[in-house]
Amino acid sequence: MWHRLITAFLIGLLGLTSGMLSAQPAQAAGCTLTAIVWEGYTDASFAQKFEQETGCAIKATYAGSSDEMFAKFRTGGGRTYDLISASGDITERLYKAGLVRPIDTSKLENYDSIFSPFQKGDWNSFDGKPYGVTFAWGPNVLLYNTEKVATSPTSWDVLFDPQYAGQITIPDNPMTIADVALWLGKADPYDLTDADLAEVKDKLLELRPSIRKFWATAGELANLFQSGEVVLAHAWPLTYTQLIEADYPVGSVNPKGELTGWTDSWMISKNSRNVDAAYKWIDFILSGEGQKGVMDVTGYSGATELGVEAVGPERAKELFMDDLSLHEEIKMWQSVQNYDKWVQLWNEIRS
Amino acid sequence: MGAALERNPQLEPLITQPSEAQFSEAQPRRRDRTPVALYATLLPPLVWMTLLYFVPIAILISYSFWRLEAFDIVREFSLVNFQTIFGNTAYRTVIVRTVMTALGVTAIDAAIALPLAFFITRFGGRYHTLLTLLVILPLWSSYLVRVFAWKIILGYNGILNSALLSLGILQQPSQIFLYNQFSTTLTFVHVWLPFMILPVITAFERLPKDLLEASADLNAPPLTTFRKVALPLVTPGLLAGSINVFALTMGDFITPNLIGGPSGIMLGNVISSQFGVSYNWPLGAAFALVVMLIVFLALTVVVRRGALE
Numbered sequence: 001m002w003h004r005l006i007t008a009f010l011i012g013l014l015g016l017t018s019g020m021l022s023a024q025p026a027q028a029a030g031c032t033l034t035a036i037v038w039e040g041y042t043d044a045s046f047a048q049k050f051e052q053e054t055g056c057a058i059k060a061t062y063a064g065s066s067d068e069m070f071a072k073f074r075t076g077g078g079r080t081y082d083l084i085s086a087s088g089d090i091t092e093r094l095y096k097a098g099l100v101r102p103i104d105t106s107k108l109e110n111y112d113s114i115f116s117p118f119q120k121g122d123w124n125s126f127d128g129k130p131y132g133v134t135f136a137w138g139p140n141v142l143l144y145n146t147e148k149v150a151t152s153p154t155s156w157d158v159l160f161d162p163q164y165a166g167q168i169t170i171p172d173n174p175m176t177i178a179d180v181a182l183w184l185g186k187a188d189p190y191d192l193t194d195a196d197l198a199e200v201k202d203k204l205l206e207l208r209p210s211i212r213k214f215w216a217t218a219g220e221l222a223n224l225f226q227s228g229e230v231v232l233a234h235a236w237p238l239t240y241t242q243l244i245e246a247d248y249p250v251g252s253v254n255p256k257g258e259l260t261g262w263t264d265s266w267m268i269s270k271n272s273r274n275v276d277a278a279y280k281w282i283d284f285i286l287s288g289e290g291q292k293g294v295m296d297v298t299g300y301s302g303a304t305e306l307g308v309e310a311v312g313p314e315r316a317k318e319l320f321m322d323d324l325s326l327h328e329e330i331k332m333w334q335s336v337q338n339y340d341k342w343v344q345l346w347n348e349i350r351s
Numbered sequence: 352m353g354a355a356l357e358r359n360p361q362l363e364p365l366i367t368q369p370s371e372a373q374f375s376e377a378q379p380r381r382r383d384r385t386p387v388a389l390y391a392t393l394l395p396p397l398v399w400m401t402l403l404y405f406v407p408i409a410i411l412i413s414y415s416f417w418r419l420e421a422f423d424i425v426r427e428f429s430l431v432n433f434q435t436i437f438g439n440t441a442y443r444t445v446i447v448r449t450v451m452t453a454l455g456v457t458a459i460d461a462a463i464a465l466p467l468a469f470f471i472t473r474f475g476g477r478y479h480t481l482l483t484l485l486v487i488l489p490l491w492s493s494y495l496v497r498v499f500a501w502k503i504i505l506g507y508n509g510i511l512n513s514a515l516l517s518l519g520i521l522q523q524p525s526q527i528f529l530y531n532q533f534s535t536t537l538t539f540v541h542v543w544l545p546f547m548i549l550p551v552i553t554a555f556e557r558l559p560k561d562l563l564e565a566s567a568d569l570n571a572p573p574l575t576t577f578r579k580v581a582l583p584l585v586t587p588g589l590l591a592g593s594i595n596v597f598a599l600t601m602g603d604f605i606t607p608n609l610i611g612g613p614s615g616i617m618l619g620n621v622i623s624s625q626f627g628v629s630y631n632w633p634l635g636a637a638f639a640l641v642v643m644l645i646v647f648l649a650l651t652v653v654v655r656r657g658a659l660e
Contacts, residue, residue: 351444
């Protein structure tokens, strides 16, 4: 009888434990950093060097959009992630939500090497104090298959060319609305009225039949090109680098006056338990090795003089790091006040 | 029935009392212990279900009545999310599309499963187990792998296009196979098919053969036998399979994301985007509640028709 009772209890317990094992929190110990980043910012090619030098490891989660990044960073009271590679559209939101701590620049040996316009940018400094360390930036570019698209396009209008209907892809991200607003000639693509949004919607509906697929991750985008599904894309430079490495015939253009982009800064969580290691990581990314690593993997532009030295003057010129002319031309991602309307518009386009 | 019992008062004690007396006399100790064993067995799953099922659902429901304001969740009761969902034509379209897709997939799966299960149980013979195993076999591979396989088959440079080109049927690879409602439905039909076939096979196995023979002996044509004898008896299995497929399709967002068209999102995609890119958890929770209500509604309909008997 007892035997049966115990068996019954054990069977019941077994159901519980099997789940408990997997539910155990993967808690980082010692100086294992956790970060939520854009794809490529913690690539093993250079993160390994950081691990060798400091003995600290970095574990990263990739985000698909700024809002996702913000939401994930905030859950768990900011204890889940030590670091965030925040773009300009959420830095202020993170500061206002009290999720990040001011940066003690004396702890960063390479801080002085950052281009001076980036040291006290209005996107990374609040209340006179730096909260973010800018380390990379870039435009959203127009990618095309050089074999299928004979002449190098000069403007986004090529997306509306019936010749390429059904062979284009754009990001599955409401921020794309800002790009469409730029195509429509809006002065400030991040401050759109309801009437502006209606115009954007019409433009997008005009484009929709030509869209083969909305891409969600950089990996998916590269796959769409490689499997022959698309020949034109609104994309991040990261995909250009990935496709060039895969020997795919790809070209990249920055249509003049119609560029959106981002400036990314490392921010440290207010509740981080690995602050010293976080400073070490930021310092490493500002160093020549770290900057070169980020630039090589992503194709984005760096933000420090050490980075310019590491990649050489020619590559630095290619990435517009010599005079920052492109940086001024790009309409950098900013906070959008009526963002819920943007999201709703985007869902309407997708349904 | 009640009247019959009243007229035969002695019938009641005849049925219940002797058995109870017999039970308590023969095994008095067992009766005392059974509840303890029962509770010991039930307690861990109960704790498990409460913590990981009922509590999260309660949290989800409460979220759906909160709202988002300036990137902050306001914890006050409001129906604004449901107004958004039902007041917006785009969202209504998504709801209708999702329900129609789920119903369509269920119907197609049922149409495939019925003859297949009938064949396996009636003519499978000694291969019966093997054939059943083959039906379950796809479940051993990852769901994602099966979805990706369809992408490879239906793609622009995919297997289907290559085959049609080499056969001379097409001159140019066609784009009509992938990234639309057709490819979504096809993938759903394929990946959920085992969930339909298995209950239907079980139902056919329990179908007594002599009933079919009796029907034939009474000169019923095969189709009439199927319609009047077999179908009513396998309906519970069919309905159980249907609710599986319907619920799985209603909540899925991966297939429409990977295989679906640019304007073919389903409720699962809306929910994932509300919880992900747009950080509107209240609206996402409200959408999740809508999905749950639709599935529960379907479940009620199906249970009333005897699905789980």
